[in-house]
Amino acid sequence: MDNISYSTEAENILHLFYGKDKLVYVEGDNDIPFWEYLFGELSSHTVEVKPVGGKLAMAKHIKAICEGKAGYFLAMDSDYDCFTGENNSPFIIKSFGYSIENSLISPKSICKVLKDINSLPARDVPASLCETWVERLNERVKKLVIYSILNQENRIGKVVFPDGSAQRFLSSKTSFFFSEEKIDSYIKSLGMNVSKKELEKKEEEVIKKYPSFSDIIQGHFLFSAALSFINNFSKKNGVKGTLSNKNLFIHLMNIFESHFGESHNHFSFYKKEFERINQL
Template sequence: MDDFYHSEDANNIVHLFYNADVMVYVEGEDDVPFWEVVFNSLAEYKVEVQEVGGSNELAKYIEELELGKLQGVIACDSDFEILKGNLRNPNIIRTYGYAIENSLICPSTILKVIRSVGKISAKNIPSQELGVWLSYFTRIMKNLVIYDVHNELNGLGISVVGDNCSKFLKSKKSHDVCEIKVNEFIANIGFSVSQNEIDTIINLIGEIPRDFSDFIRGHFLFSAVSKFISASIKQINSKVSISNDALFGSLLLAFENNFDEEHKHYNYYSDAIKNLSIAA
């Protein structure tokens, strides 16, 4: 990969090897199927989505693209870049929310996974329970997101949310976030956020516009949703279990089935792809 990467000419004709019109470079293997769904649904040309082996490698591609030495498209997680005003190059397309999980995960995909994996009849789908859980989860997460954004914008380097929700759950067997644990964590986090700074972050997110849930880190969101899905399936059909890999695959399939004009993020990705500069 390194030798091939350092060949500028090779990179700019690699799409021909795949009989594609455009190369789309992504960070890792989980990103490939997500961006394939997005581009295959919205682009009027054929793309080849290729993972480059991690964030450090992707940074090299971004640098080459910014310098005009690389043709193609880079598709990656937004992280907090939109809050920093760093979205300048239209050929770097970023996720609507923090990561691909924020687009993959929504009430309809969660319920489809529960129904298909749990082999659950339509009348037993926990729609109301999911609504209550999501409402409570996003409400409790708001303060964590504010502190996570403040930490990122000020370069404090403290782990706020992390990749796993377990330490914030009411118990090892629970799928509910514990408000007391969240408040205790914030009280001992090592930095404070003034009311004025909180208001600034709230206004910043509101002006984009985005919801606070869009800035929950992707792996953290996935870990929390996996807890809810597993608990829901076990309650109705205790014989069924699901691994994280299988859950991701099921969410991806549900997302592919749901990705149309009714999806909350559809227009964002549609506009982003329309704005790409694709060489003839």
């Protein structure tokens, strides 16, 4: 079934094949457990969640929904849609921040991963270090976020966040923190002519929409940064080997499912979004 292409009309009734109330399309395989969990927790609809193969493959489904031809749901990353005003429909539900990774990664979830893979007793969990890491991350990537938003809004066509390459900005290979000098040098190499006034205006706009810059960092970049921090901490703690992308995602997803609730920074957003979805 998964490799078969269907017409919009067929897709509108495909949920019946699975014995569900609704069909939900997501971008990729990694998005399935996240959205399945949230629909299971917050939605009154039973759903079948299926990947389409990436954001570009979502385009035809977004078009069908926006034209009023499709009755299924799309669950997708927000990217910078809140700044560009793109891809809005009652049948589309989006992540709070740039992507699902921004809801999975937090000081608490990173601490839990460190505790588990380093077999740390509660008293030795580096909670303050995890808080400091996120605080410094917010400060150091601020310019990258702003340039990335301006790049998309103005359709400049630059790759501001090197996909999955956060390690290149570390002060050293074994460091926990990013180098401001390396980030500034990289931004300069992009050749984007952005005035100080433009940067300040966009920063104010981001702050109004999001409580933290880590909410709107490109998801794969944030994931890469967290993975580097976790692996570097673990090496210094004497742990042999490194945590893989897949295993980190599994850890983060398990933590999210175990601790998602009113104390989670994004809970009220998702609760409100599913209250809207539940009326459809």
